[in-house]
Amino acid sequence: MTSITRNLPWFIRDLGISIVGKKCYTSLIENLDIGDVECIKYSISKGLGIGIVVGGSIVKVPQLLLIVRAQSARGLSLPAYILETLSYAITLEYAYRNEFPFSTYGENLFLTIQNVLITILIILYAPRVASTDKTANAVIASLGMLVFFLGCSLIPLPMLAVLQLTTLPLSLFSKIPQIQQNYRAQSTGQLSAFAVLSQVLGCAARLFTTATEVGDSIVAAGFALALVLNLVLGAQLWMYWGRDDVEAPAAVTEKVKARASPAPAASTTSTSVPAYKPEPASWQRAATPPPSSPSLGGRKWARKVD
Known part of the structure; x- marks a missing residue:
């Protein structure tokens, strides 16, 4: 053989x-x-890394398609995507500047690009905002992220290492707004189940590849935290599957009460009942003249005698 x-x-x-x-x-x-256990582990890590990079290039395409088809970014948190994009960009620049193998961080390049597009779409499809304001906000957000990416490539490596530490709270704060929004709405809106599941699997695989090929505890801690938060999002997708946005509990309670209360019945006391009048005595009936016909103007007519 x-x-x-x-x-x-x-x-x-x-x-x-x-x-x-x-x-x-x-x-x-x-x-x-x-x-050769060491080479087997290394080969598995390489295979997982290449798979993650390839998967990362399309992982958020379903999310993009959901937004475009629905013409809505309902259920997606803008602060969450901005913070997540910054975290991806910092990790990408940190790994590139430290000359890590591309298979250990390459998906961050594609995730950053896709997140930028999703962020712009969230701004463009924001409700109750004028179209000119939406366009201006999208341009400002794009320029701001571009300036940030260029800044990361120019700062010294020790300062970049400090920025890499900030990806831990960035990962935390990037997921909390989305988790809170899902909980308040009792719905995940246009959140893509494929994207969340892929991120869960990707973070788990990245923990293995980082430990095998890189050994950077800061990067590993970031993936571990992201794994926990993505698991929370996955649990919310499972709990709220098939639900639409629900109204505030107070509004729902009022509507339920309104539907449950029967229509007000007609009041029996409001029906007019004619008052009882005693029948006049015989002598009163005889003395009372017959009523005149209203159509004849009240005049009395007698039979003409020839």
């Missing part, structure tokens, strides 16, 4: 070496040494 694996075409050999390195390629592919 080794005679085959040692004579694979050059393009397969070069691809394998570029992914797992010459040492692990020789051990696992050419020599078929399945007892």
Whole structure:
């Protein structure tokens, strides 16, 4: 068997070496040494990393399509996406400046781009805002994020390490507004289940790849916190699945009371009952002249006698 694996075409050999390195390629592919635990863990980490990068390039496309099709960003928190975008950008720049393998952070590039687009769409589809104001806000937000990205690429590396520490509270505060909004509305609105599930799996895999290939505790702590918060969002998706936005409890209570209360019945006391009048005595009936006909103007007529 080794005679085959040692004579694979050059393009397969070069691809394998570029992914797992010459040492692990020789051990696992050419020599078929399945007892090399270190190379097996490294190869699994590389495979997961490449899968995450490829998945990260499309993970938020369903969220973008949901917003565009519905022409609404209902249920999505603007502060949450702004803070999440900043966190992705800092992690991307920190990993790039420290020359980490691209397979350990590449998805941050695609997630940052997709988050910028989602943030702009949230602004453009904001309710009760004039169209000119929406456009101006979208332009300002885009320019602000661009300036921030350029600033991260210019600051010294020690300061960038401090910024990487801030991704921990950024991750926390980027998810809390979305979690609170879901809880208040008892609905997840246009939040994409595919995006949340992919982020849960991606964060779990990133903990493994970071520990195997990078060993940076700051980056690992960020992924661990993001995993916990994405699990909370996943639990909310499960609990509120199929629900639409609900009204405030007070308004719902008033509507339920209004529907439950019967229509007011007609009051029996308001019906006019004719008062009792005693029948006149016989002598009164005889003395009372017959009523005159109203159509004849009250005049009396007698039979004409010839």
